[in-house]
Amino acid sequence: MKTYSAEDVRQGLDWPVLLAALKTAFVEGAEAPLRQHLHVGDAATNGNLLLMPAWQPGRHIGVKLVTVFPDNDQLGLPAVASVYTLFDGKTGAVIGQIDGGELTARRTAAASVLAATFLARTNARHLVILGTGRVSRNLAQAYCAIFAIDKLTLCSRSLDKAQALADELGPIAPNIVTTTDFASAVSDADIVSTATLAKTPIILGELLRPGTHVDLVGSFRPDMREADDAVLSRAGGIFVDTFEGASKESGDVTQPLAAGNLSREGLLADLAMLCRGTHPGRQSETAITAFKSVGTALEDLAAAVALTAADRA
Structure with a gap:
């Protein structure tokens, strides 16, 4: 069994290869039960444990264990920690143990950018990212690798955190701007991507x-x-990575559904439909589009298989 560090994941999964692997996985499909989400904290600790298995019979089996402790920022620690194990689908033998945090951040960013290849304008140039964590870093890198981004705006309530991320990203875009003014940044965006732990909307459709x-x-x-009802209204609905996951797990979908401000028909298509060509995605240059990802174990499996492919060749 080989162990893959976070640096191994970064070096072994370049963005075009990872996007291609995800697209193939969504076209082919896999067994990926809805993740099990357990609250493992107490009155003083907001702790969560997620279990995410997936498999393609006779090919590969994988499972990710994730802990999410949103209050860790007060301790100077990451909110998310995880590990991924990949097995051979024919023998059950362990192929590899992979740093789950970097695998998750990278496949999450790749899934968003894959969706954006169907939903964003091809001439999108200004990328706005709300949030400054590991996923935000990967989103910036992935979008700039696939789209011709010439301005990247990093938004955070802490300007120091935004600047630290800008320094870490280096020259991935010709112009990197940091700001605490979410409204101004969103109103000038071609693509706005959010990776926060917000409980109230930080993107307003009117902007x-x-x-x-x-x-x-x-x-x-x-x-x-992260988005208010006006975002969905102006977009005419929302695209999702998976229907089941988004409609059960994310407040961006469950809350407007419960309030009657979003219908089931307003879930326009999932990522598999976009990848298979059964939905056209963006249909005009002036349309506003919205995509909600909650993550699926299929993405983890595809990324893990792509990462370990060279070692198994």
Whole structure:
């Protein structure tokens, strides 16, 4: 069994290869039960444990264990920790143990950018990212690798955190701007991507200009939300990575569904439909589009298989 560090994941999964692997996986499909989400904290600790298995019979089996402790920022620690194990689908033998945090951040960013290849304008140039964590870093790198981004705006309530991320990213875009003014940044975006732990909307539909693509990543529980109802209204609905996951797990979908402000028909298509060509995605240059990802074990499996392919060749 080989162990893959976070640096191994970064070096072994370049963005075009990872996007291609995810697209193939969504076209082919896999067995990926809805992740099990357990609260493992107490009155003083907001702790969560996620279990995410997936398999393609006779090919590969994988499972990710994830802990999410949102209050860790007060301790100077990451909110998310995880590990991924990949097995041979024919023998059950362990192939590799992979740093789950970097695998998750990288496949999450790749899934968003894969969706954006169908939903964002091809001439999108200004990318706005809300949030400054590991996923935000990967989102910036992935979008700049696939789209011709010439301005990257990093938004955070802490300007120091935004600047630290800008320094870490280096020259991935000709112009990197940091700001605490979310509204101004969102109103000038071609693509706005959010990777936060917000519980109240930080993107308001009234701020979006025609042609904007909204990429919602952060909300993974019904009490978490990054976009208001006006975003969905102006977009005419929302695209999702998986129907089952988004409609049960994310407040960006569950809350407007419960309030009657979003219908089931408003879930326009999932990522598999986009990858298979059964939905056209963006249909005009002026349309506002919205995509919500909650993550699926299929993405982890595809990324893990792609990462270990060279060692198994």
